[in-house]
Amino acid sequence: MHPWIADRTASFDSSGIRRVFDLAAKLKDPINLSIGQPDFDVPDEIKEATIEAIRSGKNAYSPTQGIAPLRQAILDEVQEKYPGQDRDVFISSGTSGGLVLAMLSLVNPGDEVIFLDPYFVMYPALVRLCGGVPVMIDSYPDFRLDPDKIEAAITPKTKMIIVNSPGNPTGVVASKSDQQAVAEIAAKHNIALISDEIYSRFFYDGEFYSPATDNPDTIVIxxxxxxxxxxxxxxxxxHGPPEVIATMLKIQQYSFVCSPQPAQWGALRAMEVSLQANVDDYRRKRDFLVQELSPNYELTSPGGAFYLFPKAPGQQGGEAFVERAIEHGLLIIPGKIFSKHDSHFRISFAASDETLQRGTELLIQLAKSS
Structure with missing residues (x-):
């Protein structure tokens, strides 16, 4: 390692997802089921609101906490969802920026942070960046949020619990009762609870639940x-307890400064745009994949997000199976990027029906030849 490079950077590796993207660039017409973002475009009315903001000169820094109309609109929504709670809101540079600020604000060197395995790739890296210790709770084979396992992992050094529901990479939704139990455990032990809710709109069965409902100190991203x-x-x-939000804002002043102002005006317009039709379409895609792949793969049907996390067929590990798939022109993500285990792989169904059909046919062929 170059002598100038800080020791903390050696505590985690670059995201393994980038390797798949690099491979994608070398393939002609790949079947791409690897991308973790929607395949539909930003609605035109959001684009127009942003263009108007640019043309009208709203191009400077915004206040660190975000433009007042957007912040107020979100605060109104939060107060309606959590009546009687004392919660403050600020606009972050993406949810990733919110996660970075939460870690820097709350995690001291040596503090332990609990989250499920499989996990979003940023969690262990950010914990280590702050000098903290990731504590990964094995949730295989059904990826359930088990309150008993969470509580059993708590030590005097535990500072934070992270809940991600619907989850990346599994798409699994934690039950209301399990989330309520974890919310109560965090409150009982005076542990910070982070609820990563970036996939809250991609929710296919029942009603979305946030642990902030039962733990008013929950920090929601x-x-x-x-x-x-x-x-x-x-x-x-x-949004979360005002003193925590104020600390996160203090760090944002000296790091991200603010979210891009024109994009914030677009987000304000986005709050008025319903994308329920897209969510319904993704539910249909989910149902198609589960129906087609279940006879050949061990999998848990995702209740949200746009991911499926099947077990690799046969005796091969997830990484070996993904390499086989890539050799046949199918781009998927090895599960070991999100886990200590090398047994599964991630499919994104944020793709066209044609791409899903081609990918499904190839996955079935690969399973039968394993």
Whole structure:
């Protein structure tokens, strides 16, 4: 390692997803089921609102906490969802920015942070970046959020629990009762609870539940990247206890400064745009994949997000199976990128029906030849 490079950077690797993207660039007409973003475009009315903001000169820094109309609109929504709670809101540079600020605000060197395995790739890297210790709770084979396992992992060094429902990479939705139990456990032990709700709009069965309902100190991270296909716009938001939000804002002043102002005006318009038709379409895609792949793959039907996390067929590991798939022109993500286990792989069904059909046919062929 170069002598100038900080030791903390050696505690985690670059995202393995980038390797798949590099492979994708070398293939002609790949069947791409690897991308973790919607395949529909940003609605025109959101684009027009952003263009108007640019043309009208709204191009400077916004206040660190975000433009007042957007912040107020989100705060009104939060107060309606959680009446009587003392919650503050700010606009972050995407949900990733919100996660970075939450970690920097709350995690001291040596603090332990609990989350499920499989996990979103950023969780262990960000914990280590802050000098913290990731504590990964094995959730195989059904990827359930088990309150008993969470509580058993708590030590005097535990500082935070992260819940991600619907989850990436599994798409699994934690039950209301399990989330309620974890919310109560966090409150009982005075542990920070982060609820990563970026996939909250992609919810296919029943009604969405947030642990903030039962634990008013829950820090909720959400945004517009997935719900409105605005992944490149970098507009997220965080709401939680005012003192925690103020600390996160203090760090944002010296790091991200603010979310891009024109994109915030687009996000304000996005709050008025329903994309339920897209969500219904993704539910249909989910049902198609589960029906087609279930006879040949061990899998848990996802209740949200746009991912499926099947077990690799036969005796091969997930990475070996993904390499076989890529050799046949199918791009999927090895499960070991999200896990200590090398047994599964991730499919994104944020793709056209034609791509899903081609990918499904190839996956069935690969399973039968394993």
């Amino acid at each position: 959400d945004g517009f990247s997935k719900s409105h296909a605005m992944t490149g716009w970098r507009v997220g938001y965080v």
